Amino acid sequence: MKALQWQGINKLAVGTVPDPELRNPGDIIVKVTRTVTCGSDLHLIGGYIPFMEKGDVLGHEFLGEVVEVGPDVRNHRAGDRVVVSSFISCGSCWYCDQRLFSLCDNGNTNPAITETMWGQAPSGCFGYSHAMGGNAGSHAEYIRVPFADVGAFTVPDTVSDERAVFASDSASTGWMGADLGGVGPGDVVAVWGAGAVGQMAARAAVLLGADRVIVIDRLENRLDQVRRHVGAETLNYESDDIAGELRERSGGRGPDVCIEAVGMEAHSPGPQFAYDQLKQQLRLQTDRPVAVRDAIHACRKGGSVFVLGVYAGFVDKFPLGALMNKGLTVRGAQMHGQRYIPMLLERMAKNELVTEYLATHVMPLGEAPEGYRIFKEKKDDCVRAVFVP
Amino acid sequence: MSRTGKVLLIAGPFVAGAAAVAVGRRAKRRTPARHRHVVTVYRPLVELEVTQLPGSLSEIVDRVEVSLAAAPGGRGTEIAIRIPDGSPITDGEVRRALRETRSLLEAGDVLLPSGPPTTVSTPLNRPLQKVTAHGREGGLL
């Protein structure tokens, strides 16, 4: 079958790979009908997460049709249209029982790497390096989905492929940021990053009753989407005084909840950017934490900061003093998709959650390297490139 | 391509190899003061018996010291293993056995990597492939 493969740092190509096989009795094989670029992939492509092998298949946000089912699968049959959580979870360990699905104890076949780096190993993910299990990704004609009864969800007839596919990763990630960040009625919420993840976090905050939601980015096309589709306010960090505006728009208190949806390749207009980039290139820090720093500084006393952006290792100039003295709660996580997807599909069916506008570029899988180029360089107002195998 | 890209082109593979080697190396080191490997399995103590443990642990159970204890707060059962002095059984075997047996007890299965493989072996990724070939043996457990 055809698949998009990582061939080396900043090198992608569509190649031919063997069709995936059922490996465990709880597996299904899905014929992929839509598969999406995610900001997380950029960290892999750029070599910031150095656990890739030549030939690895990328992709973790997808939807498709079930074509084969293992003997232990109860919830799915061939022909079902399913959307799949990007993280793989067993559904029965203590973490899954706490609904912290991306922390599952049994979903990563290579726990040694992350356990050594971080002390404990999170679960596995599709198409996300050998540190996350080395699972073949979704930018392919077919994909094997383990623990399918837990991670694959049948899409209601009333929800289109175009909309449902984003339940797989960006919408569930965004929802998690607002939910576990503790957003509720009366809150002022600030979101850094207007990619699909930040936009979905902002939409979740609106739906959870926040009083004011403000999204920060520099890309006007994305901020325009936020105003039109999310129903939130925007700030441009290249022209607005972010700290001052956030203070003013929250009555001098600072936002109650700050959600960071930028990640380790954050950009900054100030001198700290050159500093962070140089340190990252010299491997003195692995990540550029610009937006996390700003979020912690802006947050009201006793407020909460949720880190959705992906970080791999160590950062420099982390504002520990602000965190401690302002009594903040800082939390982060890889997405607990299984926790949110059924609810998200319901909201999609009711038109509360509209996502299809995120797919600014839809193209055949054969053009995926070009799709990643425009997504990475944010060319042609690209927000998400969607591949149709 | 940005400047970042070029620099990483040089640094990246080197770092990848180094990181994989570090994981491998650290995984092998055994702290002298530590004698036990412990996992918590999300099953109540009353359901488990040392002689009835399934999977890879059953293959070594009579050659290591196994003890079971209830974990606090309803978290299940702690399975602790001590390798007797002079035993040929390695820390890696014990880690793998504990992880596989936990998965069997909790999920009824042990996840296999996806396949057939789509990757090719290169001098750059060989250290990483060595680590992932023993994915459940390393780590800190």
Ligand SMILES: NC(=O)c1ccc[n+]([C@@H]2O[C@H](COP(=O)([O-])OP(=O)(O)OC[C@H]3O[C@@H](n4cnc5c(N)ncnc54)[C@H](O)[C@@H]3O)[C@@H](O)[C@H]2O)c1
């Ligand atoms: N936690 C999870 O499970 C999970 C899941 C999906 C994605 N992610 C991560 O979320 C992050 C965002 O993902 P995405 O797909 O939306 O990415 P994206 O690349 O499409 O969007 C990132 C946005 O951040 C903006 N940005 C850069 N620097 C900024 C700054 N200093 N302040 C404000 N905005 C800034 C960029 O202009 C861009 O619009 C990535 O790090 C990704 O890895 C995490």
Ligand SMILES: [Zn+2]
């Ligand atoms: Zn993602």
Ligand SMILES: [Zn+2]
């Ligand atoms: Zn689990």
